[in-house]
Amino acid sequence: MRFAAKTLLFIFISSSALAQLPPEEAVKKLQSPAGAVVELFAAEPLLTNPAAIDVDTQGRVWVAEIQHYRGQAKMPPADKIKVLQDTDGDGRADRATVFAEGLFCPMSVCVAGPKVYVATSPDLWVFEDNDGDLRADGPPKKLLTGFGGHNHDHGAHSLVLGPDHKWWMAHGDGGFDVTGADGSHIKYQWGAMLRGELDGTRLETVAVNFRNPYELCVNSFGEVICSDNDNDGNQSARICWIMAGGDYGWFGHPPAKVPPGTPFGEHWHFRGHVPGFVPATLVTGFGSPCGICCYEGAAFPKLRGAALHCDAGPREVRAYRHTPSGAGMTATSELLITSQGDDYFRPDDICVAPDGTLFIADWYDGGVGGHAYNNPHQGRIYRLKPSVALEPPLAKPGPYTTASAALAALASPNLATQFLAREHLLATPAETVPALQSLVATAQPELAARALWLLDRIGGDARQAVVQQLSSKAPRDRELAVRILARHGEQYMPLILERLGDESPGVQREALLAIGQSPTDAGRQALLRYARGYRDGDRYLTEAMHIAARSNKAELFDVVSRPESTSLERFDLLQALDSDRAATMLAAELERASAPERVPAIVNRLSWIDSPQAGRAVWSVARNPQFGAEVRATTLKLVSRNLAGAWKPLRDDAGFDGDLRAVLVEPTLCGAAIELIAEHAITSQGDALIDLLADSSLKAADRQAAAVALARIRPAEAERKLAALAASPDDMTRHLTLDTLIRMQAWLPLADLFAAADEAMRRQIVGQMAHESAGAIALYKWIDSGKLSGALSEVAIAAAIKHPDTNVRVLYDRFVPEDRKPKRLGSDVSAAAILELAGDARRGREVFLRSAAAQCNKCHAIGGAGGAIGPDLTTIGKKYERAALLETILQPSKAIAPEYVPYLIETSAGQIHLGFVAQRDDREVVLKDAENRIMRIPVDQIESIEAQTKSLMPELVLQEVTAQDAADLLAYLTSLKGP
Structure with missing residues (x-):
């Protein structure tokens, strides 16, 4: 097996350490809120x-x-x-x-x-x-x-x-x-x-x-x-x-x-x-x-x-x-x-001290994530304290031997001190229960809450203080009482179920969660009664009811689905309980939707239901001219998102191809329909796509999209039919036809066209072939075999030596005189030499966006523009300092974030696929390759799937740029701090 490496600036997670500050200087850079100061508590060599x-x-x-x-x-x-x-x-x-x-x-x-x-x-x-x-x-x-x-x-x-x-x-x-x-x-x-x-x-x-x-x-x-x-x-x-x-x-x-x-x-x-x-x-x-x-x-x-x-x-x-x-x-x-x-x-961590001040741990590194680091010898601890004098802690350090000391310690904001207080109070219940009961009645809320947890753990009559809080005037106290008593299973369930009628939604929520933790028949009946008065529109209440339902989902669905005129918000709970039944109801709701503004909301709910019925309902909107163009275009994209999964049976429905063809010729839907066809390789639409490509009345963008889709799905007979269009008098038809044949790597029809063409047509063929990597390689073979010579071979060479693909540039390098070759970094890239240069962020932006050597934006997006193969770099300047970022580029395989680990999949048919696992379940593996193509591979067709230790980003990604280009690129990337 041979794999062609592509030179892509594919930045992964790593780090380097060349710009650290001494601890005393680092603390001066920290900005804290008004009324507080940050002090250095500890630093290397005491810790790392x-x-x-x-x-x-x-x-x-x-x-x-x-x-x-x-x-x-x-x-x-x-x-x-x-x-x-x-x-x-x-x-x-x-x-x-x-x-x-x-x-x-x-x-x-x-x-x-x-x-x-x-x-x-x-x-x-x-x-x-x-x-x-x-x-x-x-x-x-x-x-x-x-x-x-x-x-x-x-x-x-x-x-x-x-x-x-x-x-x-x-x-x-x-x-x-x-x-x-x-x-x-x-x-x-x-x-x-x-x-x-x-x-x-x-x-x-x-x-x-x-x-x-x-x-x-x-x-x-x-x-x-x-x-x-x-x-x-x-x-x-x-x-x-x-x-x-x-x-x-x-x-x-x-x-x-x-x-x-x-x-x-x-x-x-x-x-x-x-x-x-x-x-x-x-x-x-x-x-x-x-x-x-x-x-x-x-x-x-x-x-x-x-x-x-x-x-x-x-x-x-x-x-x-x-x-x-x-x-x-x-x-x-x-x-x-x-x-x-x-x-x-x-x-990376923060804790409260006994006096209420805060200790903050600082990993201190040029980057985080991806399991890489390069600064193992430094680390700091800072302390945030008020700018005014601190009151001493009320509690002395533990352990404690008296109830009074332990009760004082229970009020500490420090968890270790609270623990020692609980240890003593739990060990001496006869002595401490009255004092804890007094705290519940008189202390500030947090301390009273801590006392309630202790009284519950002591149990027996002491727990009655918790039960009494079910009648507290404060909703938060009633929530706490339900939360505590729910830990005891059925024992207090009758009292908890009464709280379903509480005026506080938060208390109702806790009662519902308690039903979910300890299912009983009484809980089931109370839940069904509660559901009859269910209020729509509170998402957290919906989730609490879903949690409470557990084994009673069918019964709860029956109750909530009445009356027939169900509000859309109520479908949230119905969908959580039984998505298939909810899809049936939503489809019916869609058919009788009298208000057009309800349709997008219904469609959106259906789009997240994994059943063919939901898909058919959504497709009915996409193909129905009575709905607006914007709604239908969005709906087409929703269909496309699910068509390879649970909605796949739609493709076998009678009339699907005809309906899709009808949608395809509607000018306002053409683009979205082409995307769907290309994404799911619907080859039955090949002739329709060729017609679109050749239709000079359509928008240029739609014609171009049709050409790209054709090259992607390669329908039968497409090469022959496209070759017939190559002589079209329409410039765009001719250009798109050649471009599609090149992308399809239809070298035999192209060679025939070239042989029969005049000089102008030949020049166009060479120019368009040189633009694509595969076409440039084909031209190289034509030059070697003598099919291409003279001025046209010079055109091909001139284009190839500036090609974005390194493989093409290297291939054609033998045709370039030594004195005309640019001085590039090559295989011996010196990080120190790059870091010594001052970078220009403005020029670096040009390197990122337009450099044929780096090709950064082919894989990475900034502010929503660019490729979606690698991580988004909109905020990369926050994550890494300059030297650390350079290391991520030079050593991309040193540390790969889990979601960007490449996987090599071999199928039972002998096909080899390499890419990132975007999704994986017991039915299929969804793979995204280095060209951002989505491949869905059924699990039963996979012979082997192996994680790779090498990043898809080549380690010599900067070899084709100059040192100054690299410095400028770093300046631009480190300037990216987000919106």
């Missing part, structure tokens, strides 16, 4: 590459240090857990103690008294330090195993302690299959939110279908928030507010094609607009979202209740505030910290 941090009750910072990351991981393992201390009180760490070493890429560190939890996929370890010397007492205990993502960021991530005295974990889409110490079992293919007891029992999957959440945070009310990363370059990173039992829509990949009219971000990437999947509360766009914490301290009153989040991609720390909206939440974002002038600042 902090991947996760925790802050203990003494205010010491524990660091999971990954110095040997991914591709550089050592065997035996050599990473460490360190403890950083400020022993002299000057605000700067002066001691680093190695707590444990010999770890393999630890992604978390969680301090729970004398026990320290560390996740290193596939294992969750527990270390102990019973003598308090900050050194592990001995080898760790393997608490759990079976977490996916070994040596991969898509596995077990940071552990945090919840107010329920459990551990919580965000897990990436490496999947997991874990059995607890008590036999409890959790398993899922993609990412999820997990929790369990500290002894490894009672494991639970809380919510599923995330891509790569780095961390979650749990506030005192048990509300969970996480960030979730997107595929590289898609600007779809999201913030999720977690509904227990919710499905968050990832499935290992985004849809293969973006549907027209769909908002790009989360709604496309994670199917957030599709009923049955819980939408994000916020789409943060470009980024590498990392650590997150809930802030409930007093040092920053304006941040109280917010989720604080590190995003290492754009080098930002943000605050997200969630506010109730119906049964769900809305969120806003506020920038807290960023760096102006230090492109190595990469915040």
